[in-house]
Amino acid sequence: MGDVERRFVEGDVAAFEALFKAYQREAYGWIVRLVHDPAAAEDLTIETFWRIYRSRARFDPGRSFGAWTRRVAVNSAIDYLKRPRRDRHDFVDVADPVATDRVESGTARQSLGRAFGALPAALRITAMLALVEERPYQEIAEMLGVSLGTVKSRVFRATRRLRETLTREGWQS
Amino acid sequence: MAIVIDDQQLHEVLRDALRSDVPIELERDLWPRMHERLAAPPARPSLFDWALIAAIAVAAVAFPNVMLGVLYNL
Numbered sequence: 626m627g628d629v630e631r632r633f634v635e636g637d638v639a640a641f642e643a644l645f646k647a648y649q650r651e652a653y654g655w656i657v658r659l660v661h662d663p664a665a666a667e668d669l670t671i672e673t674f675w676r677i678y679r680s681r682a683r684f685d686p687g688r689s690f691g692a693w694t695r696r697v698a699v700n701s702a703i704d705y706l707k708r709p710r711r712d713r714h715d716f717v718d719v720a721d722p723v724a725t726d727r728v729e730s731g732t733a734r735q736s737l738g739r740a741f742g743a744l745p746a747a748l749r750i751t752a753m754l755a756l757v758e759e760r761p762y763q764e765i766a767e768m769l770g771v772s773l774g775t776v777k778s779r780v781f782r783a784t785r786r787l788r789e790t791l792t793r794e795g796w797q798s
Numbered sequence: 799m800a801i802v803i804d805d806q807q808l809h810e811v812l813r814d815a816l817r818s819d820v821p822i823e824l825e826r827d828l829w830p831r832m833h834e835r836l837a838a839p840p841a842r843p844s845l846f847d848w849a850l851i852a853a854i855a856v857a858a859v860a861f862p863n864v865m866l867g868v869l870y871n872l
Contacts (some may be wrong), residue, residue, distance in 0.1 A: 638836065645829055661820055663869035670824075671831055677860040678836065741816060756809050757816045788808060 630690055634681050643670075645674050648691060652698040659702040659753055669705055673698045677749050692767060699750060706746040707788035745782055751776055752783035 632640035652673050657666035675695050677684075684693065707743065741749060747769075754765045762776045769776070843851075859864045 642833075643831060645832055646827070649828050650824045654826070655824045657820055659821050662819055667824075667831075670828055671835060674832055675835055706827060734811055735811055737815045741812070753813075753816065757813050759813075784805070784808070787812065791808070
């Protein structure tokens with residue numbers, strides 16, 4: 626274990642500050658990708674490190690501080706996305722209406738945006754990491770603290786639900 | 799006529815729809831806010847919290863069977 630991590634576990638605020646400054650950008654980057662709202666992402670970054678500081682005694686010195694931070698950050702984002710929609714930015718609002726040349730996707734995007742916003746938070750985060758951010762399944766499993774099988778299952782279920790929505794609206798698989 | 803879309807296209811449309819235009823770079827150091835939160839005194843129970851605890855305690859003594867039912871349904 627590095628000296629900074631050891632001092633952090635002992636409650637040294639200067640060590641915590643060093644770790645905070647080293648990892649705040651990475652944590653913010655993950656959170657803002659998931660919640661699409663810079664102001665909320667800043668609040669959630671603070672919340673993430675607050676949780677980390679409070680549970681510092683449980684930090685496993687054999688593991689990466691960065692990986693732990695990512696995990697707590699993603700969990701903070703999940704908690705945020707579980708809140709009622711009136712309290713947060715909705716995915717529908719970020720759908721870009723410009724069509725691509727692959728498919729007539731303006732309507733499909735809006736439908737997908739709505740369907741995605743209606744997914745349970747755990748499915749939504751997993752699908753976002755796997756299908757939008759294109760992160761490896763193993764990395765997602767470590768971030769979320771679930772098994773590889775759970776990640777695959779969530780991606781499958783999310784894709785199926787999205788496809789069902791598109792099918793209802795006249796698109797066919 | 800329905801438009802046919804395969805898995806690959808579905809994922810591409812999803813990426814197009816959900817990839818954020820929001821900058822992912824943090825524009826300022828958040829440490830001052832974090833430090834402020836660390837320095838804030840811990841939240842203390844309000845008078846209302848104490849009153850609620852007292853009411854629950856009284857109800858538990860006066861109506862133990864009702865409390866069991868409430869606990870069961872939590």
